[in-house]
Amino acid sequence: MMKIFKKDKTKEIRNERPLERERLNKSTSSSSSSHNNNNNNNQSLRTLRIFRINAVKNPNDVPHFDEFQVPVKRWTTVLDALLDAKSYQDSSLGIRYSCRMASCGSCGMKINGIPRLACYTKISDLDTNTITCEPLPNFPYIRDLVTDFSKFFDHHRSVMPFIQNKKADIPDVNELSEYQQSPQDLDKFLQFSYCIKCGLCYSACPTVATDLKFPGPQALSQAYRYFADSRDSDKSNRLKVIDTSHGIWRCHFAGSCSNVCPKGVDPALGIQLLRSHLLGISNSEKKIAKLQDRSNNNNYNNFYSEELEEEEEEEK
Amino acid sequence: MTSDSIKNNRNKNKNLTKWFSNIPFLRESQIMKIHYITGVGALFVVAIHIMMRLIMPFNMSLEFENVILNYKNIFYALLLESILILIAIHGFNGLRVILIEIRQTQIWERAVNILVIVAMIGIIAYGTRTIIIANGFSLG
Amino acid sequence: MTSAATSAKRIDDNNSKNDRTNREGLRGWLNPIIYGWERVSYWFQRLTGIFLLVYFIGHVYETSSLVSGPDAWAAMLELTQTIGGHLFLILVIGASTLHTVNGIRLIFTQSGQGLGKPGRPDYPYDPTSVNNKQRSGLWIAFILAAVAMLYGANVLFSGE
Numbered sequence: 001m002m003k004i005f006k007k008d009k010t011k012e013i014r015n016e017r018p019l020e021r022e023r024l025n026k027s028t029s030s031s032s033s034s035h036n037n038n039n040n041n042n043q044s045l046r047t048l049r050i051f052r053i054n055a056v057k058n059p060n061d062v063p064h065f066d067e068f069q070v071p072v073k074r075w076t077t078v079l080d081a082l083l084d085a086k087s088y089q090d091s092s093l094g095i096r097y098s099c100r101m102a103s104c105g106s107c108g109m110k111i112n113g114i115p116r117l118a119c120y121t122k123i124s125d126l127d128t129n130t131i132t133c134e135p136l137p138n139f140p141y142i143r144d145l146v147t148d149f150s151k152f153f154d155h156h157r158s159v160m161p162f163i164q165n166k167k168a169d170i171p172d173v174n175e176l177s178e179y180q181q182s183p184q185d186l187d188k189f190l191q192f193s194y195c196i197k198c199g200l201c202y203s204a205c206p207t208v209a210t211d212l213k214f215p216g217p218q219a220l221s222q223a224y225r226y227f228a229d230s231r232d233s234d235k236s237n238r239l240k241v242i243d244t245s246h247g248i249w250r251c252h253f254a255g256s257c258s259n260v261c262p263k264g265v266d267p268a269l270g271i272q273l274l275r276s277h278l279l280g281i282s283n284s285e286k287k288i289a290k291l292q293d294r295s296n297n298n299n300y301n302n303f304y305s306e307e308l309e310e311e312e313e314e315e316k
Numbered sequence: 317m318t319s320d321s322i323k324n325n326r327n328k329n330k331n332l333t334k335w336f337s338n339i340p341f342l343r344e345s346q347i348m349k350i351h352y353i354t355g356v357g358a359l360f361v362v363a364i365h366i367m368m369r370l371i372m373p374f375n376m377s378l379e380f381e382n383v384i385l386n387y388k389n390i391f392y393a394l395l396l397e398s399i400l401i402l403i404a405i406h407g408f409n410g411l412r413v414i415l416i417e418i419r420q421t422q423i424w425e426r427a428v429n430i431l432v433i434v435a436m437i438g439i440i441a442y443g444t445r446t447i448i449i450a451n452g453f454s455l456g
Numbered sequence: 457m458t459s460a461a462t463s464a465k466r467i468d469d470n471n472s473k474n475d476r477t478n479r480e481g482l483r484g485w486l487n488p489i490i491y492g493w494e495r496v497s498y499w500f501q502r503l504t505g506i507f508l509l510v511y512f513i514g515h516v517y518e519t520s521s522l523v524s525g526p527d528a529w530a531a532m533l534e535l536t537q538t539i540g541g542h543l544f545l546i547l548v549i550g551a552s553t554l555h556t557v558n559g560i561r562l563i564f565t566q567s568g569q570g571l572g573k574p575g576r577p578d579y580p581y582d583p584t585s586v587n588n589k590q591r592s593g594l595w596i597a598f599i600l601a602a603v604a605m606l607y608g609a610n611v612l613f614s615g616e
Contacts, residue, residue: 113490114490135478137484187576190576191577209479209483210417210479210484211416211420244344245416247344249347252498252501253494253565253566254498256494256495258583258585259491259583259586261583263581264577264582264583265577266583266584268494268571268586269568272565273568273571273574275566276568279345279349281567352563356560370611374611378537380522383522384522407505407508410505411506414506418482439513442516442517442520446516449523453522
């Protein structure tokens, strides 16, 4: 198996003992070109400055920074560098990660002052010799770069993030029906469903920085995701939850959430669209979608027509 | 104190807090609608107020007699009153929003709500006093 | 993660003294630069709002000297019609213009106007809401505030 892999300097360094490795690192750094060398075959050394705290074992622990020299190539991500430091220099480093491809949202941290996903941030893009890694702000410390997401998930649960429809006849297996949804209906909420709950938006939000009761951009954008879903019928309960003195109205469109979101969810857009519904400006959006379906496609009549008739009767 | 009197005191306190929490405050969406409307309204009235300073040389417009003449004009007096009300509501509501974002204890929030309403009423009353007295002022 | 979360102390709403909270606090507000123009707008809207409220209270008090007669009014004018007073007033003019124009922009954006429509996000996942169309409202606010300040300075210092 070893013959399949090309024997390169990185492997040599990784297989050496720590002291030997340090000696080799010094010799490679002195012979290599500048730190900003982006050549594929060359690697350079960068300094990782990592926040250290063990808040669970020692609540009075004083946080400090540890520095590690890590080898970096053109495509090295911050997560790669952190794992290198953990594997070969300090195995006590606390890092949370999973998929390594910006799909799970586990590796969120503050990198050079901005909340980012470590697996999605290339060191070559950071353009500094020292990369500072800190835990996500506005989340309690657990250890080092690992933070407590309980409150974040509590806020998410508070907006009832599931489809609620009183007409669902799921127990009745004899008359199975399906929620039919046009591509236009799907586009109204799809991007908000791409949220991976990484917490970057929650960290970047200036309101979350001071307001403990504010649900945060993630929860509010998920409230919009379910509000805008044509399969959901329980608009009023969800809106009551967020129409409070610490709810959606404490968002001031600072836009930081959308600027840091790695998946293009654009929580700021969802929040402002939901506000427009609360202000009564665009409350006809859902109805228009249903009317379009009824006129364009007769297949929807069976499901939508009864609901529409009931709504019209209620209005009268 | 007997256990009955302790229980009575506790019930009294609960009734007080219950009454307090049942004060019919507006929903936050209604408060924010008022905030937006007062903001837009204030824009127009303040623009007129500033333009009044520019219809004559600025220094002349600040002379006592000219200012009193402005106040004697009933429409201008009403304009000033509307500025007072709109900006007091908009400004103190904004302050309330900032203060409740800083701390979220129940006592703090209730204190902020009460102080803001008191400050709003206070400044409107104080400004209205100026307008009424100046309106009734007789120039020697 | 669950065991760590349960062993970690849960955060109470009133437990602001807990250092493990890691809340940025007011430092989070005082960082307007790294997150884009909308964060700058948020910062300026707050600053100008507080500044204008303080000015409003002072202005209501200042004009109340009218009721005490011409002497009191003249004394108040001596206090305010100075170079320092004029400079302060120029700041007020700038702040009110910025707050007003940016406020109108915020009324539109916070009603969902000018932010684009939801769609299917694709790499590089640029958000539609942070677009130059609505940001231009902030730039216009800065320009108009500067123009208003210049005009105000001209009026105040020339006395015309």
